[in-house]
Amino acid sequence: MAPFRSIAWENETLILLDQRQLPHQTVYLQYRDPASVADAIQTMVVRGAPAIGVTAAFGMVLAATASTATQPDGLLNDLQTAAHRLMQARPTAVNLAWAVKRMLAVASESLAGSVASLRQQLIDEAQNIYQADIQINRQMGLHAQSLIPDGAKVIHHCNTGALATVDYGTALGVIRIAHEQGKQIHAFLDETRPRLQGASLSAYELKAYGIPHTVIVDGASGYVMKTQKINCCLVGCDRVSANGDVANKIGTYNLAIVAKAHRVPFYVACPLSTLDRSLSNGDEINIEERAPEEITHIQGQPITPAGTQVLNPAFDVTPHEYITAIITEKGIAYPPYPKTLAALFDT
Ligand code: MRU
Numbered sequence: 001m002a003p004f005r006s007i008a009w010e011n012e013t014l015i016l017l018d019q020r021q022l023p024h025q026t027v028y029l030q031y032r033d034p035a036s037v038a039d040a041i042q043t044m045v046v047r048g049a050p051a052i053g054v055t056a057a058f059g060m061v062l063a064a065t066a067s068t069a070t071q072p073d074g075l076l077n078d079l080q081t082a083a084h085r086l087m088q089a090r091p092t093a094v095n096l097a098w099a100v101k102r103m104l105a106v107a108s109e110s111l112a113g114s115v116a117s118l119r120q121q122l123i124d125e126a127q128n129i130y131q132a133d134i135q136i137n138r139q140m141g142l143h144a145q146s147l148i149p150d151g152a153k154v155i156h157h158c159n160t161g162a163l164a165t166v167d168y169g170t171a172l173g174v175i176r177i178a179h180e181q182g183k184q185i186h187a188f189l190d191e192t193r194p195r196l197q198g199a200s201l202s203a204y205e206l207k208a209y210g211i212p213h214t215v216i217v218d219g220a221s222g223y224v225m226k227t228q229k230i231n232c233c234l235v236g237c238d239r240v241s242a243n244g245d246v247a248n249k250i251g252t253y254n255l256a257i258v259a260k261a262h263r264v265p266f267y268v269a270c271p272l273s274t275l276d277r278s279l280s281n282g283d284e285i286n287i288e289e290r291a292p293e294e295i296t297h298i299q300g301q302p303i304t305p306a307g308t309q310v311l312n313p314a315f316d317v318t319p320h321e322y323i324t325a326i327i328t329e330k331g332i333a334y335p336p337y338p339k340t341l342a343a344l345f346d347t
Pocket of ligand 1: 235
């Protein structure tokens with residue numbers, strides 16, 4: 001286990017590590033109603049696609065606890081209202097809608113029983129999603145080891161570790177398992193402007209695990225690929241369309257282009273809950289735009305002239321032709337992705 005918990009469920013309370021305060025302060029916040037959980041997702045107390053999915057699942061449990069309905073269909077109505085609010089919190093990571101829909105499906109299938117049994121079913125389902133996340137990440141990390149030689153130098157973008165999941169993480173989980181297996185691995189961490197998930201969160205995690213790492217500015221990846229023997233880039237994802245186009249943290253697309261120019265393999269760690277087979281390609285992915293202040297200010301201080309216009313997309317889409325392989329919990333997919341991803345999904 002990581003030496004911290006991104007998400008915990010104790011005494012009918014959701015506990016979230018406030019990632020906005022890392023690496024300086026370790027503050028755990030408590031949540032007892034679904035609207036506050038939606039706010040926590042929106043304001044990035046918790047972030048990372050799998051973590052916000054799990055958080056939303058417990059948000060649905062809290063909606064069931066808060067409901068005063070005496071009949072299961074009344075409870076389902078209250079759950080639908082909460083689902084709507086939670087799914088609006090952040091649009092790009094499909095895990096959020098995936099988890100909420102899974103909770104609604106459990107509720108719809110349990111209408112014949114009592115309100116108490118429906119609540120219990122929801123708690124069980126949220127716990128299942130929570131536990132499964134850890135296993136899925138471990139499986140992904142183990143499958144990926146065939147791609148990671150001893151002595152590997154890898155470039156990683158954003159934070160995809162135990163903070164972005166329940167534990168282990170996806171792309172950072174691959175690095176962590178390589179280290180646990182005794183491989184000498186060195187991670188170059190993109191700082192990941194504007195919210196600095198790489199500099200503040202990934203560096204915090206790798207320090208805690210004792211994994212050698214170096215933080216670089218996002219624009220340094222070309223230089224680093226040219227001057228260091230980089231074995232591969234490893235990133236996570238927020239939504240992957242059926243053809244293998246990958247939405248991930250802004251800057252991923254640039255990194256993939258630079259990697260291709262340097263013939264560095266570009267790997268995406270993707271739990272199958274992040275695959276959105278309803279979308280044929282990445283142009284259909286809804287990209288979240290966040291507040292301009294994330295760019296115009298650093299730690300509350302303005303860095304641009306007042307009134308400067310900014311564009312702040314939180315994610316971009318890397319076309320599948322830049323992606324060497326997609327690592328899932330069921331194995332590694334190589335192009336052509338429409339065929340290989342579907343085959344893994346269906347096994
Ligand atoms: O805006 P964030 O911090 O939620 O973005 C996170 C990412 O883009 C991660 O790479 C992705 O969610 C995968 S996390 C395992």
